Amino acid sequence: MPARWLEVAVETDAEVADAVAELFARFGYQQGAAVFHPVAQDPDGENATIDPATPVLIATYLPLDEQVDATVERLRHGLWHLSQLGRIGELRLRTLAEEEWAEAWKSHFPVTRIGHRIVIRPSWIPYESRDDEIVVHLDPGMAFGTGLHPTTQHCLLWLERLVTPGMSVLDAGAGSGILSIAALALGARSVTAWEIDPVAGEVLRENLERNGVADRATVRIGDVTEDLTDREAYDLVVANIVARVLIEAGPRLVRAARPGAHLVLSGIIDTAEEGVRRRYHDLGTELVERRQDGDWVSLLLRRNRP
Ligand SMILES: C[S@@+](CC[C@H](N)C(=O)[O-])C[C@H]1O[C@@H](n2cnc3c(N)ncnc32)[C@H](O)[C@@H]1O
Known part of the structure; x- marks a missing residue:
């Protein structure tokens, strides 16, 4: 070096x-x-x-x-x-x-406040939190996910609104673990975090430990387009990956959401939005809301009930 x-x-x-x-x-x-x-x-x-x-x-x-x-x-x-x-x-x-x-x-990488209660705190900056705040201590190292990227922010804003105590959450493409940690801090009972990159997977594990939530999280290193075969149907699915992977993993991600549950899809470049929307419509979900910042689009969907 x-x-x-x-x-x-x-x-x-x-x-x-x-x-x-x-x-x-x-x-x-x-x-x-x-x-x-x-x-x-x-x-x-x-x-x-x-x-x-x-x-x-x-x-x-x-x-x-x-x-x-x-x-x-x-x-x-x-x-x-x-x-x-x-x-x-x-x-x-x-x-x-x-x-x-x-x-x-x-x-x-500064301390960043997102939504009403979420604060992303780099592990090397001291921070005194207010009572109602959810503080995520993060050292992203070589993994994606500092909370500064608009795709991550869109997901955090929806997590703040949608996570209710006791929920089970699937975080596909977990990176630094920022979304998993936020979901657990917001009251989720359990999170399963999938990550394809083993180096990011190490950072993810460390961040879960650092936040004292590792015992409620399951880390899986693998490709969600091939390996995601969980039997469990989650109460909420969040996936901040690229459009190509979202489209390919569509059937698995939709199956992973229980009927009536929300799916948050992010990391979609605006030119690919139409393709993602069509795919997820065909897979039996409906669009609830969308967010856009610059070229980045995020979608909030709900899985249809049978
Ligand atoms: C844009 S980052 C999102 C990180 C974090 N969830 C966030 O919101 O900031 C996408 C992550 O998905 C991982 N990833 C990409 N393709 C994947 C796949 N097929 N299966 C599982 N993870 C994947 C990448 O390694 C990367 O860490």
Whole structure:
């Protein structure tokens, strides 16, 4: 692993953020790029939306080696082209030592309040909670799910409204475990969390332990499109994955919801929404509500009763 790193960061308008993130991911270490969406919340706490007035921050990390200057030049060149489509700020460069690099992304992860009661607290920031708050202690490590992404926020807003004491919940594509932990903290009796990536699965287990809810959670490492064959019918199903997986896993996810139960589907890019809706309609669910932030769409469905 390289001893020194270059952090490359830029602020952009929302409409070019995805294209810039793709460019950064093409050159960044392990094709990684971090995207930090500004979030605004309505005073009533119901709606967390991307704040279009505040720029999106995009960052990636390059090993500081003999190719780094050429890579930065390529990035600048790509950014110049994209700046014809939307506003892109100055490219910011910062050299980091190995230890700093491992910690660097944390500086972009604040305590985040979502909905009326949910607070996502990075494990390294002290936080004094109010009585009625549900605090999720999180260290996302290499797993997806900091609570900052709009797809996660949509799910949390619905969980806050739908989880009632004693419920059983299926969390498909659990990542850091943020949704599982929130559901249990909101009173769910049990959660089954599926995750395909074993590395994320480790982070998931650690986060369940950290929040003192591991005894009410079952972790399954596997692919929900093939391996999800649970007999149990859950009171609530939440799946924040990509549209392709939601479509493929459709029959299994619908079967996993008891008749009359809600399914929260998230991670759907708007161009794929129609396909997901048609598929789930054909599988015997009805649309109850939808949320959209930028390109991201989430659907709240209910499984029809026989
Ligand atoms: C967008 S992240 C969501 C993480 C978290 N639930 C949240 O809401 O922030 C999707 C997660 O689903 C996992 N995943 C992708 N395809 C999967 C599949 N076929 N079966 C199970 N998990 C999958 C990914 O590894 C990733 O951790």
